[in-house]
Amino acid sequence: MESWRQQPLVFWIFILPGGLWLLLFFMAPLALVWLFSFGERAGVIGIEITGTLANYWEALEPLYLGLFWKSLWIAAIATLATLIVSFPVALAVSFASRQMKPILLLLVILPFWTNLLIRTYAMIAVLRTNGYINYGLEGVWNGVSAATATVGLGALPAFQPLTLLYNNTAVIIGIVYIYLPFMVLPLYATLERLDRSFLEASLDLGAGQWRTFFNVVVPLAKAGIISGIILVFIPALGTFLISDLLGGPDSQLIGNVIERQFKAANNWPLGAAMSFLLMYVTFAVLALRSMFMNRDV
């Protein structure tokens, strides 16, 4: 690596386009929103930067704080569910044969090449009251009902479709569905490099599969687990599309509130303050991660 002074012209050609783009179209907008968060509405579209903290106080009122708390909970539960669903998948892929491995990996990534909105929309058709899950359940129910009727036990009462859509469970299922590849890939990356002889040693020394899993595999895969958790938790915390389309009236998350402040409610300073609170939470999560990662490296 050479110092930039040795080739200043080349250095500036390399760095300027990206640097300026980042400054103009990323840093400047963030700075502007940060300023707005200390501002007050003046007139219909005007915002006066007065240095007030009122927006932050309003964002921390019980109503919004509750929403923040709820978003954290839903994101945490969804991340845990994603981890539980993904771990066996990553394990299976990393222990698959050489020919199967790329195919399985591709199968995990492929859905990710579909637009977020389309995948969320696809989920609606599966979960809604007259959707495919209820349709399938109704078929089974009617079959059982016909069977009980023929053996003289009488038919079952009419099928009541389950309410699967427009509630918090649907939001959690949606998050698991959308962000699953984000969890599987880092898990796979660490499990792939895992030294198999540790597992053999553990099993040889008499530990069962479960004990080996929790005392050997999980600690060795810690880096991948933490990366996966971060990659799922952060977008899940800020989601607004999934909760908007799959959630019910009580599944409004912080992302939905921010969106509303910037669009329908037109209270940009409050939205800006919330948006920055969300970012501070993100930074706190990232800081926690580096603490975890550094502790025993």
Place this chain on the structure above:
Amino acid sequence: MSDRPGPLDYSRKLWLRLWLLAVFVFLYAPIVILVLFSFNDSKRNIVWRGFTLDYYVKAWHNAPLIEAFVNTLVIALIATAISTVIGALVALALWRFRFPVKPLFEGAMALPIVIPEICMGVALMAFFARIGWPTQMPWPLSLASITVGHVAFCFPFVAIVVRARMVGFDRSLEEASKDLGASEWQTFRYITLPYMQPGLIAGGLLAMTLSLDDFVITFFTSGPETLTFPVKVYSMVRFGATPEVNAASTLLIVITIVLTVIAMLLQRPDKELQA
């Protein structure tokens, strides 16, 4: 069955196979159903009533939908081109040079990747409104604000991919080229660039996928006049889904997959050479 699976033969454990199968069904069933029912001859969209291309014809005659579709592809193409170039240049700068604020610069570059998309979306929306970005412009220029936003979150990914590729590059090749009389530009054109190529393709592909996959940034940066596919579909879904949406979604899925397969095929020969 003489060969029982050994204790570490996880790939042959029945429960693990069933789990894998269940997860793949969970991942694919909704998309497969969406695609299948775009051909379904029923408005209710739940029971199979026979094959039809009606909804493709309808989608084709739905002018706003087609316009939105074309816009989305144009945005993806332009954003990919710009992000690939500036992302690659940044990668070269970070790979080749030491400079005073390098860790800070790297941290700033990682920000668009780590912060929640909605924060970036509202920031861009506020920014474009504040600086008075013109909203009434002739066609390709009307897509500029969305494209600018897409580039801002795509190019850091390109930079990561290209930089990872450059780690394996032997810099003595550049020195040899310059010793033999080649200029800085010639060395770049004939030595560095060919080596970068797989990284450029992979990075460009990633940028394109991210751009096509994006909803949030597009949702916040599109003006009232510009129609894009995700935003159009979003409003259609909110007013009740129709098989037309399925048909248009199927087209977008097919386009994305075809593009990715092409890019993967383009990358393949190099991998074989290295092996």
